[in-house]
Amino acid sequence: MNGRTWALAALLWATACGALPVVQPPAPPPAFAPWQADVTRILTAARADRGAYAKLTQLCDDIGNRLSGSAALERAVAWAQAAMRADGLVNVRAEAVTVPRWLRGQESLELLTPRPLPLTLLALGGSVATPPDGVTAEVVVAHDEHDLQLLGERIRGRIVLFDNPMPAYTPETGAQYGETVRFRGHGAALAGKLGAVAVLVRSVTAHSLATPHTGNTRYADDVAPIPAAAITTEHAALLSRLVARGERVTVRLKLTALNDGTAQSANVLAELAGRERPDEVVVIGGHLDSWDVGQGAHDDGAGCVMAMQALALLKQLGLQPRRTIRVVLWTNEENGLAGANAYARVHAGELARHVAALEADSGAFRPEALTVELDDPEEQAKAAAQLAQLTQLLTGMPLAIRQHGSGADVAPMKAGGVPLVGLIMESSTYFDYHHTAADTLDKVDPALLAEGEALFAALAWTLAEWPGQLGRSTR
Ligand SMILES: [Zn+2]
Structure with missing residues (x-):
């Protein structure tokens, strides 16, 4: 029963009883209620998981900062593929991108x-x-x-x-x-x-x-x-x-x-393949490159490992989604967006079947909001209302929904009609570290990093399972 039918039923009931319909009709059943049990299980497991922090430790301490054109960024590209293969993900690959090199x-x-x-x-x-x-x-x-x-x-x-x-x-x-x-x-x-x-x-x-x-x-x-x-x-x-x-x-x-001209880099992809609709895709990710100082821990090592570990966690829990969930670690966000543009270009023929693209690029702090962006304003408003319902599943994680900018790396997919979602963290201290020598692992709280992983995993799972599409249709 959809919302309109419920409202009509309430009106008919009120009329039949001879009462004026002054009482609010009962709220429609939440569209995402069937996934409450899954989401609760995912949140509990993610909050206890320290796999994202283990990955971030390797990325920060063994590789360090990774500006476009550097050997370190290419070590990170190799590391991310190896880590996601070890997690049992499929279709792990690097898609070549030409990036600028500045020294x-x-x-x-x-x-x-x-x-x-x-x-x-x-x-x-x-x-x-x-x-x-x-x-x-x-x-x-x-x-x-x-x-x-x-x-x-x-x-x-x-x-x-x-x-x-x-x-x-x-x-x-x-x-x-x-x-x-x-x-x-x-x-x-x-x-x-x-x-x-x-x-x-x-x-x-x-x-x-x-x-x-x-x-x-x-x-x-x-x-x-x-x-x-x-x-x-x-x-x-x-x-x-x-x-x-x-x-x-x-x-x-x-x-x-x-x-110093250009260099070869790559976007890194990995998937949990869909069981019913494998050609429909939910993208989650962050950017693998960083500035050439500090360790790129918050910006954006955190977003990368949250997405990587979210997918590893779903795999560990034996959850195979209806649609494919794909991690994308974009290259060259900081000084060129070559990775973001290359992904939208290379996957242009697939974007109509991208049901959502989610990016985290605001550090590892308490999740505070989701931003949502679609090329059609009416669809965007509808998607915002749907996300507001979806977030009711997230026990202990109240999130505001905002209709604007959703992430530099997903933005080039907007013209392809893909619903874009940004995972926005509380930012009272983010800009103390941002783009400095102090953006290092010791500034990251493992429990807050796990909250980000929990949010990615719960959103990706629900959007991959829900037969509807953000902004386009309700169930
Ligand atoms: Zn960033």
């Missing part, structure tokens, strides 16, 4: 006036080098785009410091990463167009212990590229204070960074 090289930044002081930095990914002797210039400060316009001609020949602080996290506003990160991505192009000789960007974090945060920078085709580096929030604040009091602040920036 950090040597880097230094010195304050020259008003007093000598070494400054802590990380070049931004994709940055060009300085001349061998470095770039020595006066620093001008912009807190936002308006400041940049006011500076006008004073930018020519200078180094622009973009000093826009990330606001403190609150549960209401979240981390506000998207709003704060813009100068890391576009600052070099904006300042370069106005004649700057280099840019420094305040690290994108609200809480710093003198740790610089890297990330990608993108040049504009019509502006000559200029060197770009992130500095700590502490040093950004210091330079801003000196400039604000009228000091002449000069620095010397030296980078030997190199954009």
Whole structure:
């Protein structure tokens, strides 16, 4: 009986009894109720499982960080395949992807006036080098785009410091990463167009212990590229204070960074084959590459091992899904999205039978929300309502449902009509570690990592078993 029939039955009952239908009709039976017992069993087993943490330990301590083009990333590609074969998964394979190679090289930044002081930095990914002797210039400060316009001609020949602080996290506003990160991505192009000789960007974090945060920078085709580096929030604040009091602040920036063509990498796939509809697929995954500092533990080793272990767990429990569940570990999320684009392109003919694509790329913290995204707004709203019902199965894991951005690696599948789902974790401390030397295994709580595994396993199982499709049909 679907919801409309229930409502009609309630109305008829009320009319037959001679009462006005002032009482709410009974709620329709939850569409996902038949899978409650399975989900409870999956959650219990996943919460007791430390297999994801064991995998993350290998990835972090034996391989370490893994930027596109590095030998370490290719060791991770081999490791992930071996691990998933050992777990008994099928169709384990690497699908070749050409990725950019950027090399950090040597880097230094010195304050020259008003007093000598070494400054802590990380070049931004994709940055060009300085001349061998470095770039020595006066620093001008912009807190936002308006400041940049006011500076006008004073930018020519200078180094622009973009000093826009990330606001403190609150549960209401979240981390506000998207709003704060813009100068890391576009600052070099904006300042370069106005004649700057280099840019420094305040690290994108609200809480710093003198740790610089890297990330990608993108040049504009019509502006000559200029060197770009992130500095700590502490040093950004210091330079801003000196400039604000009228000091002449000069620095010397030296980078030997190199954009070194392309390299071969791969997306890694593995499956639990469907028992009834093997050609229909639920994708779960994260990105295997990371920045070239730290261990890429939260970003996104966590998402990878949650997905890998979720599938291993279903296999261990003897659960063979109606549809195929496929783990995808994408390559090159951080500086190119070549893996995400390659997957959507290579599997274009299959996307109509992708019933959902789920990505976790927000660290190993308490699951807080699911985001849902579909190319059709009506279908998206319907999918959000369906997910709200599905999450009622997840005992002890209350999740908000949000209708927007669901993950960089699944995004290219949107045009193919695939329902995209993001697993979003609580983010009060994620950006303390994000893209830094401090994103290491010791920052990961094994129990919270297991919560992520539990969420992946429960969602993947239910979406693979439920005969309906997100956004398209109810049962
Ligand atoms: Zn990431």
